[in-house]
Amino acid sequence: MTNEEFAELLFPDIKHTPDYYEEKYPQRDLPDKAEVTRIGPSPTGFIHLGNLYSAMAGERLAHRSGGVFYLRIEDTDNKRKVEGAVESVISSLDYFNIQFDEGAEVDRQAGKVNYGPFYQRQRAEIYQTYVKDLVKRGLAYPCFCSEEELNAIRNEQSEEKVNDIGYYGKYAKCRNLSMEEAAERIKNGEPYSMRLRSQGIPGNTFKFKDEIMGEVSLPENIMDVVILKSDGIPTYHFAHAVDDHLMRTTTVIRGCEWLPSVPIHVELFNVLGFRRPKYAHTAQLMKIEDGKKRKLSKRKDPELSLGYYRELGYHPEAVRVYLLTILNSNFEEWYQKNPGVPIEEFKFSLNKMGVSGILFDLQKLDDISSNIISAKDREEVYEYFLKWMKQYKPESVPVYFGDPDKMGRIMDLCMGVGQKRRRKDFINCSQMFDFLSYFFDDIFTPEYEFGKYENMTEIIAEFKNTYDPNDDNQTWFNKLKAVADKFGYASDMKAYKAEPDKYKGNVSHIAEIIRVAVTGRKNTPDLWTIMQILGNDSCMKRLDKASEFLGR
Known part of the structure; x- marks a missing residue:
């Protein structure tokens, strides 16, 4: 034989013979030095940070060179296939703005030739x-x-x-x-x-x-x-x-x-x-644990899954910017020197990638995320937060967004819109959800952390008696100072700094007492504005509730 x-x-x-397929799928008609790259996930239902890391590198390499980036589904192992996994993969990559020129479930092709099918079992x-x-x-x-x-x-x-x-x-x-x-x-x-x-x-x-x-x-x-x-x-x-x-x-x-x-x-x-x-x-993505580096693990580290970032509501731009800082060693310097310039303008290259374990730092991602959100238009952040709420907290949408004007005022305050410097209070949607909860009476559940000050119940009562929602910010603050003087707290900060032992505290401590009473928190944006947003009835009830707590 x-x-x-x-x-x-x-x-x-x-x-057919191999020659048939060589002719059917000819060399691509692309510019000189154009790169053709791909990502080939398997339909197992789990797409992780490493996939996105490689996908971003491939996408940047292809598109910076005038080439093609495509999606191939590597489904040769049918035993591991999970129903709906392909849709999940595509949805995750789309969320992080990974743009394919062609591939599985992509309704376009880069050139005249269709190089599919892009599911391996179909080939x-x-x-x-x-x-x-x-x-x-x-x-x-x-x-x-x-x-x-x-x-x-x-x-x-x-x-x-x-x-x-x-x-x-x-x-x-x-x-x-x-x-x-x-x-x-x-x-x-x-x-x-x-x-x-x-x-x-x-x-x-x-x-x-x-x-x-x-x-x-x-x-x-x-x-x-x-x-x-x-x-x-x-x-x-x-x-x-x-x-x-x-x-x-x-x-x-x-x-x-x-x-x-x-x-x-x-x-x-x-x-x-x-x-x-x-x-x-x-290189492998690593994290610090007990002072030592170790590889990110599917079993131990929820942050390895891309679903983690979607569920917490990290803005995709923040994740992309952070990944570029660990993809190319010179990106961070470029990004700082080119504020407002699209990151697609950065000249990504493989030879600037790390060769040993890459440390993944969630705190740095949070810092980048807060910077990016603070720089965006309030309307964009509003819509982004609403979209996330509809998907992950639908039962709370009527509470947070039932009054669009109120939510708009809250956003303006917490982002510092109109101020000389923007606030950086927001990190991701989950954190925003918790951060903003004190603005809504239906879900306001304060965990009071009053400092150890004298006369707090009397201070709250006096402030309540003098409060007028029609007062402007300065008038409101002058009344706060009057409360301070009445109870032996310094209304003049210079006087307090000169002779602190002469006073029980100062006007900032009075403000802190009222802040905790009204919001349940020691640190918030401008208290006068918060009280304007909450309205008189809500503020009075909250002051009474805090007094009850202190009187126990």
């Missing part, structure tokens, strides 16, 4: 065409080993304490089956997968240039890896090689956990006769 005959036996329904015939060609060239063969037999091989290798655990050399039971014997087993209905007949030599190494890590030395692949499973669907490794070639990917950006797979991918590109794309392996 010839290789040609054997290939026809294995793939009788495959009529089975393409993969089988290339495996059939490998069989014709003696570079692939069927493997009939059961899971039990493969486990027995691994156990044997463990007992022999070999360095390389896997299917190769003398352990590759089906590698040297004659075509006639294999054909007979196929005709008898035995299930089989297709394996690569590796050309690697044990002990040999090769070098390749990683676009982030620099020159890396790795052992040649010696494993006869499975390239086509028994259901005719390829493994990730084989699909990756065929798809990146036919979709004309120029640079593959992925996490450093894929570095051990490079020898397999290099050999696959070699035996298939493809030009290999450039590889860029990103």
Whole structure:
């Protein structure tokens, strides 16, 4: 039996040759040095920060060079597929403004040629065409080993304490089956997968240039890896090689956990006769715990999930800006020197990416987020908060947004609209939800933290008796000073600083007592404005409630 005959036996329904697909998916018509990059999530329902980190790098690299960024769904492992996962992936990436030129569920294509389908399970015939060609060239063969037999091989290798655990050399039971014997087993209905007949030599190494890590030395692949499973669907490794070639990917950006797979991918590109794309392996995202760095974990760290940032209501721009600060070492300086300039203008490059563990700092993200929100128009923040509330706190929308004018005044106050310097009170929508709760009587549940001051009940009563909602800010403050004088607190801060022991406190302490009574908090924006927004009835009830608390 010839290789040609054997290939026809294995793939009788495959009529095309690789040349057909080479012609169907030609080189892209793009400017010189344009990059074609992609993100290839699996539909497991979990898309994480590392995916977004790599996606941003790929998107920036492609679009800064006038190239193409596409989305491919790598669904070869049907057992792990989760219903609705693809929609979740696309929704998450869209939320963070990751813009695809083409790909799965993307209603456009970058050029005249459609390089899809972009779901790998829909490309089975393409993969089988290339495996059939490998069989014709003696570079692939069927493997009939059961899971039990493969486990027995691994156990044997463990007992022999070999360095390389896997299917190769003398352990590759089906590698040297004659075509006639294999054909007979196929005709008898035995299930089989297709394996690569590796050309690697044990002990040999090769070098390749990683676009982030620099020159890396790795052992040649010696494993006869499975390239086509028994259901005719390829493994990730084989699909990756065929798809990146036919979709004309120029640079593959992925996490450093894929570095051990490079020898397999290099050999696959070699035996298939493809030009290999450039590889860029990103550093692991780390966090500090007990003074030590460790890798972010799906099990331990909720912040690894992109859903975490959506549920808390982080503005996508803040997450993008923060990720760029850890993606490129020179971005932060550029960003500070170019306020108001779209971040898309930044000249992103792979050689400015870190090569060791990248520290993910939530506090820094919060700082960036508060800066970004404070700089936005009040209307935009209002709409963003309302949209988040409708999705995550729908039952509270009538409370917060039942009076749009009131919420607008609250936003103006808390953002410092019209003031010389904007306030930075807001970090994300969840924090805003908690921060603003004291403005609404229906949900106002104060946890009073009064300082240790004298005459607090009397001070509240006196303030209540003199309060007039028609007073302007200065008149209101003068009355506050009068209350201070009446109860032995300094109304003049200079006098207090000169002789503090002469007084029970000063007017700022009087203001603090009233602030805690009205809002339940020690720190808020301008108290006079808050009381104007709340209205007289609400303020009086709150002052009475605080007095009751103090009188217990």
